[in-house]
Amino acid sequence: MRAETEKAVAEIEQVLSLLRRHLDWDTAELRLAALSAETESPDFWNDPEKARVRMRERDDLDVAVKAVRELEAGIRDNVELIELGEAEGDEGVVKEAEAALLELKQSARRHQIETLLSGEVDANDCYVEIHAGAGGTESQDWASMLLRMYTRWAERRKLKVETIEFHDGEEAGIKSATIQVKGHNAYGWLKTESGVHRLVRISPYDSAARRHTSFSSVWVYPVIDDTIDIEIRDSDLKVDTYRSSGAGGQHVNTTDSAIRITHIPTGIIVACQQERSQHKNRATAMNMLRARLYELEMQKREEAANAQAASKTDIGWGHQIRSYVLQPYQMVKDLRTGVESGQPSLVLDGDLDQFMEAALAQRVGVATDVTADAD
Structure with a gap:
C-alpha cells in the first residue's frame, strides 16, 4: 500500500x-x-x-x-x-x-x-433568499445563476427544494427568489452562505463585450418549529396581496393570492406565492417571518460574542463573502477562508462543499486541509 x-x-x-x-x-x-x-x-x-x-x-x-x-x-x-x-x-x-x-x-x-453542527437549529430545513443587486439585467442574470447553483448543490446532496417566491427580471434572470431547502442539516451547511456574492465576467448583454462586475445578496435562515416561541403582534404587521409571477402554470396571475408581510419594527419583509390559496401563502409567510426574527436574534447574539473576540469575522447580511471571476482569468475565491477553485463552472454547477467545509471549520475553530482544486 x-x-x-x-x-x-x-x-x-x-x-x-x-x-x-x-x-x-x-x-x-x-x-x-x-x-x-x-x-x-x-x-x-x-x-x-x-x-x-x-x-x-x-x-x-x-x-x-x-x-x-x-x-x-x-x-x-x-x-x-x-x-x-x-x-x-x-x-x-x-x-x-x-x-x-x-x-x-x-x-x-x-x-x-x-459532528460540530450542534446548534439549536443546525439540523433544520432552511430558507434561501437571493436578491439581485444594482445593475439591472446583468445583476439579475447573476442572481438566477446563484439560484441554480444552490439548487444544484441541494440536488447533489439529495435535499428537496421548493420555490416559495419568485420575481422575474426585466429582460433576463430574476429580481429575487426564495427557496426552501429540506433535509438533514440543510441550515447547518448553508448558513455560511449568507452575504454578498460578486461576479466578474464579459457581459453577454453588452454589445461592446466589456467586462462587468455584478453583485447579488444571499440570505439563509432556518425553518423553526413550534417549540421555539416567537412573539409577533398583529399591530406590527403590514400585509399586502398581489398576483403571482414567474413559472407556475395556468393559475399564475389570475388572483391576488400572493402575500407580502412587512414586520414594521425590524423592517423585515417576507413574501410567498407558492400556493393558489391566499390563506396557505399567508401561513407560509408567517412561518418565514418567525424564522427571520429568530435568525435576527441569533445574529445579534453572535455579533455580541464576536465583538469580544480578537478575530472578528464579518459574516452577516451585506458583507461580501465570495468572488467569482470568469474573465480575464478563471477563479472562485472565498474572501473569509482563502479557499480557491480554478474551475468556476463546477462551482456554479453546485460544487460548493469545499467552501462550506472551510467556512464551518473556521467558525468552530477546527483545523482543515481543504485545498483548492485550481489547475
Whole structure:
C-alpha cells in the first residue's frame, strides 16, 4: 500500500474514533433501536408534538450511525481489495480501491465537520433568499445563476427544494427568489452562505463585450418549529396581496393570492406565492417571518460574542463573502477562508462543499486541509 493511501486510511480511522466518541457509540446504537421501536408503536402519533421530536431525534441519530458504518465498511472493503490486487498483481484493482479510499477521506472530513453542527437549529430545513443587486439585467442574470447553483448543490446532496417566491427580471434572470431547502442539516451547511456574492465576467448583454462586475445578496435562515416561541403582534404587521409571477402554470396571475408581510419594527419583509390559496401563502409567510426574527436574534447574539473576540469575522447580511471571476482569468475565491477553485463552472454547477467545509471549520475553530482544486 502506498504511503498516501496509508495516510488516508489513518485519517479516516482517526475521524471514525472521533465520531464514535461523539456519539457514545454503544449508547447511540441502543438509543436508535429504542427510538425505532417507539416509532413503530400504534399509538405513536397520539401526541403529535412529542412524536415529531422523537422522529427528528431518530432520523438525526440514524444518519450519524449510518455514516460510521459506511466509513467502517469503506475502509474494510477497499483495504481488502488493495491486498487482493497486490497479491494477484492486478494494478487496476489497486488503483481503483486507492481512489475510493481518497474519496472516502473527503467524506470522512465532511462527517467530522457535521459532528460540530450542534446548534439549536443546525439540523433544520432552511430558507434561501437571493436578491439581485444594482445593475439591472446583468445583476439579475447573476442572481438566477446563484439560484441554480444552490439548487444544484441541494440536488447533489439529495435535499428537496421548493420555490416559495419568485420575481422575474426585466429582460433576463430574476429580481429575487426564495427557496426552501429540506433535509438533514440543510441550515447547518448553508448558513455560511449568507452575504454578498460578486461576479466578474464579459457581459453577454453588452454589445461592446466589456467586462462587468455584478453583485447579488444571499440570505439563509432556518425553518423553526413550534417549540421555539416567537412573539409577533398583529399591530406590527403590514400585509399586502398581489398576483403571482414567474413559472407556475395556468393559475399564475389570475388572483391576488400572493402575500407580502412587512414586520414594521425590524423592517423585515417576507413574501410567498407558492400556493393558489391566499390563506396557505399567508401561513407560509408567517412561518418565514418567525424564522427571520429568530435568525435576527441569533445574529445579534453572535455579533455580541464576536465583538469580544480578537478575530472578528464579518459574516452577516451585506458583507461580501465570495468572488467569482470568469474573465480575464478563471477563479472562485472565498474572501473569509482563502479557499480557491480554478474551475468556476463546477462551482456554479453546485460544487460548493469545499467552501462550506472551510467556512464551518473556521467558525468552530477546527483545523482543515481543504485545498483548492485550481489547475
